[in-house]
Amino acid sequence: MISLAQIPIPLIKIVVGLLGILIFIGLNGLACVYLERKVAGHIQRRPGPFEVGPHGILQPIADAVKLVAKQMITPKGADPILYWSAPIISFAPAIVCFLPLPFGPSLQNISINIGLIMVLAFSSLNVLALCLGGWSSQNKWSLLGAARDIAQSVAYEIPLLLSMLPIVLLTGSLNLADITAYQGAWPWQWLVVKQPLAFIIFFVCIFAETNRAPFDLPEAESELTAGFHTEYAGMGFGLFFLAEYSYMVVGCALATILFLGGYQGPVAPGWWWFLIKVYGLLMVMIWVRWSFPRVRFDQLLNLTWKWFTPLILINILITALVVKLI
C-alpha cells in the first residue's frame, strides 16, 4: 500500500492544479455565456436574459442544464467514434493550455521554461478536432466548415507565431512567468508600448484562432448553416462551445501576459489584475463580434498572407537589430 506521504508532491500539485483549472473553465464558461448574452443584448438595445434569477444571472445555468439534458443524436451514416471524440479532442487540450499560465505571482501550475510554445502547441489541436467533427458528421456543410477551418488555420497560425517572436527576442525567455516579470507595473512599462504592431496582429489572429466574428468562417451561420457543428446536439455542441470560450480566455490571457504586463498592476499586483485585463480583452472580443459583418474567406487569407506576415517579419527584423545594437 502506498501511504499518503509517499505520493510525490509535484503530482499532488498537478492534480490540485488540474482541478482548479477545471473549476475555472466551468465558471468561466458560465460567466462568458452570461457576459456574451448581456453585452450582445445591450449592444442590440434589448435587455438580454432577464427571466431566470435577478437580471438573468442564472441563465447560464439554465442553458447548461438544457444542454446536458438534451438527447445526443448521432446522424445516420456518421462515423460514431470519431464523431463523438471530436468534441472531447476539442475540449481536452484547453485544460493543458491553462497549465503554464501565471495567474498571479505565485499562481502558476507548472513553471515550464517553454510555456509559451506549450500553449501554442495544444491550442493548435483545436483545428484537428474541428476537422474530425466536420468530416465525421457526414454532412456536406460540416465538411465545408472543416475545410474552411484548416485553410483558416494555415492563414492565421504563421502570423500568430511570428507576432510572439519580438517579445521572445526582447525578454529572452519562453517562460510566461519571466515574460510577465520583465514588464513593469505601470502601463508604459508594458510591452504593448514597445511592440504595438505585434500586439495588434496577435490580437487579430486570436480572433481567427478562436473562430470568433468577423473570422467565424468555419461556423458562418448564414453561409454554412453552422459549419462543423451543424449536426451536434446536447453536450457534443456544449463541449465545442465550452472549448471556444476556454480558447478565448487562453488567447486573451496570452495577450495579457505577453503585452499587457500579466498580473502586474499599478496598485496591489495580483491575480485580480490579471483577470481584469483578461476579461477586458474578452469584452472587446464580444463587442467586435456583435458589431462587424463576417469577412469573406479569401479576404482573411489576403489579410494574413499579404499584410500580416510581411509586416510582422519586418517588425521582427527591426526588433532583432535593436536588441543586438543596444
Next chain:
Amino acid sequence: MLDTTLDSLDLRGDFYTRNFQPHPSENRLILNMGPQHPSTHGVLRVILEIDGEYIVRAEPVLGYIHRMHERMAEVKRYEQYLPNLGRIDYLHALAWNWAYVGAVERLMGLEVPKRAEYIRVITCELNRISSHLLWWGAYLLDLGAFTPIMYAFADREIIMDILQRITGSRLTYCYYRFGGVSQDIDDKFIEQTKELCKYLRPRLKMYKDFVTDNIIFRKRVEGIGIIETEILRKYGATGPVLRGSGIAYDVRKTKPYSVYSEIEFDVPSYELEDAFGRYLVRMQEMEESLKIIEQCLEQLPAGDFILPKAPKRPKPPAGEVYFTVEGARGEIGVHLLSDGSAYPYRLKLRSPSFSNLSLFPEVVKGTLLADAVSILGSLDLVIPEIDR
C-alpha cells in the same frame, strides 16, 4: 465495385437533385442550399454544384410554399379574394392590395376619391419603408452582422404600430377596398406619421455611419454579383435590382398611377451593377419614401375615404386589364380577365421576385459560396411571393 457504389450514391436525392445532374464529376460536390437554410429567408432551395467553394452551377427549386393563389382567385368572389393579396408578399402587402384593387377599379371604371388615393400612397410608402428596413437587417445578417436586424426591427415596429391602428393588422394587411380604403385616417395617425419621419431621418444617417461606411461590409458587397443591363432585360428584372444597375425605371415615375404624378420625388439609381448598388438604391428609397409621405400629409385633401357608391360585391364587365404598381421588390402586375360574372375568369399575378430570382443562376456562376449568399440577399427575395 467501388464505382457502382458511387453511382448508387449519386442517385440519392429527390427528383430535382437527379434532374440537376445524375453524375457529378470528380472533385465536385452537389449541395442543397435549403429548403431550410438561414440565408434563403424562407423555404427556397438552391441546388449548387460547387468546386471547392466556387459555384459552378446553381438551380433554384421553388414551390415549397406554393398555395395556388391563382386558382383560389377563380373560385372566390372578387371581394372574397382581397385577404389573399396580403399573404402573397408579406413584407409589402399593401402594394399587392393596391395592384389587385386597382385592376378591378380600372375594369369597372371606378373613380377613387382624392383623399383615398393620398391615404393609399401614405400607407403604401410606410409599408415600403418597413419592408426595406427588414431587408436591410436580414441582408446584414446574411453577411454575418447580427446587430442591425435588431435595430431594423425596432424601427419597423413603430411603423407596424402606426399601420395597425388604421388597418387592423400588423403584417398581412387588407386595407384597400374597391373605390377607396376601408377606414379613414385620423389626426393621431397623421401626428404619429410626422413623428416617425422626424425620427427615421437621423436613424438612416446612423445606419449609414454604422454599416454603409464599414470597410468589411464594403468589401463584401462591392463588385459582387455584377448584373449587366442585357441580363436584366432578358430576365425582366425590376425594382431596386434594376435601378442598382443604373436604369431609373420606376412605375411610380415612368407610368404614374394614383397621385404619384402630383408628388415630387426622385428615383435613385446607381450605375454600379453590383450588390452595393442595389443596397444604396434601397437605402436611398427609404429617404424618398419619407419625402413622399411628408408631402402627402401636407397635401392631404378632405373628402370621402371611399367612393360612396362603391359596390360591396363587384361584378365587373367582361374584359381584360393589366395593372402594375411599384412594390418594394419591383413591378407588381395583376393581369385580370373577367367574363362578367362575380368570379374572376383568370387572374395572373406577376411577382417581381420571381423574375429577379430567375437571373440568379446566371449571376452566381463562378462566385464563392459566401458571395452567393451576398447576391441572394441583395436580390431581396420574399419566397411566398415567388411561389404564390
Next chain:
Amino acid sequence: MERLGLITLILHILIVVVGGFITVFANNIVRSLTGLILTLFGGAGLYFLMAAPFIGIMQVLIYVGAVSVIIFFAIAFTRRAQFGLTESRKSSQYFLVCLLPILPVAVLGYFLVKEITTSIPVPQISSVQTLGKFFLGPYVLPFELISLVLLIAMMGAVILGFEKKRIQMEQLDQAKQEE
C-alpha cells in the same frame, strides 16, 4: 516515483502501439489518420519522459497540429473519404502488413543486444538555449538546408495552387461558353 514513471512509460508505449495498429488496420482512411495522430501523441509523451519537453511539444505543434491537419485536408476531400466508404482487405494483405514491422524490430533488437549502452538514470533537461546554440553552431548547415527545403516546398505549393486555380477558371469559362 519510479513505479509511477514505469506505469507512465508503459501507458505511452501502449498508446503508440495501439495507434500504430489502428493506423494499419483501420479500413477507413480518416480513422487510419486518427491512429497515426495517436501514435505521434504517444511519441510526444515519450519525449517528455526522456526529459526533452521541447522536442515533445514540437512534436505536438508540428506533427499533430500542422502536418496531420494538412494530411487530413488532403485526404478528407477525396471522394472515398467524403462518402465514408470503407474497403475490405484480403487476408494476404494482413499477413504482409504484419510482416513489415518485423524488419525494424529485428534491426533495432540486434543492435540493442549486441551493444548494450548504459543509459543515464536521471536524464538531464537541456534548455532551449543549448538547443538553439547547437542548431546555429555545429549544425548550422543542415539547419539552413532544411529551411531551404521548406521554402522550396512552400513556393512549389503556391505555384501549384495558382496553376490549379487557372485551370479551374478556364473550365468555368468553357462552361459559360458552352451555354
Next chain:
Amino acid sequence: MTKEGLGHVLEVKPGFCALLATGKVGYKKQLFILPDDLLNVVKHLDECGYALENITALEIEEGFLLVYHFNQWNNGEKLALKVLLTDGVKEIDSISDVYPGALWHERECFDFFGIVFKNHSNLIPLLLDPKENIHPLLKAKNKRQPLAAIMPESEKIEQYIKIEELGK
C-alpha cells in the same frame, strides 16, 4: 370546336400580326399572332429593346390563349403578344433562346396548363409536385368561355402589320 366559335377568332395570315385596340386594358400595343410566327416576332421585339415581363396563359373555349407581356424601360410602354392555340394543340415554341427569363414562366405555364414548350431546355414542374401530374388551372368544359366573351376589345382589329416592319 365549332366553326361558329372560331368565328370570333381573329383571322391572321402567316407573316402578319394583327394590331388590336387596347382600350382600358393598360397596354400601349396589343399584337395577335399565329403560333408559328412567335419566335420571329419575339426576335424583333428583342432587337427593339423590349424587356420580358410576364408570360401567362388561360384556357378558353377555342383552346389556350398565351399572353406575353413586354415592357420598355424608358417610357414604361407595355406590349402584349397574344397567341391562340386551337384544335387541341398543346405545343408552342419556347422563346427561351431569345429571352432566357422565359424559362421559368414557361415552366409555370407547363405546370398550370400542361402546355408543352418546344426546345425548352428544362421543362420540369416549377411550382407543383413533380409526382402529381395535375394542371390546376384547366377549366371544366362547361365553365370555358369563348374569347369574345372575355376580351371584347380583341374583336376590333386596327390594322395588320408585316412582322418585318414591327420595329418601325
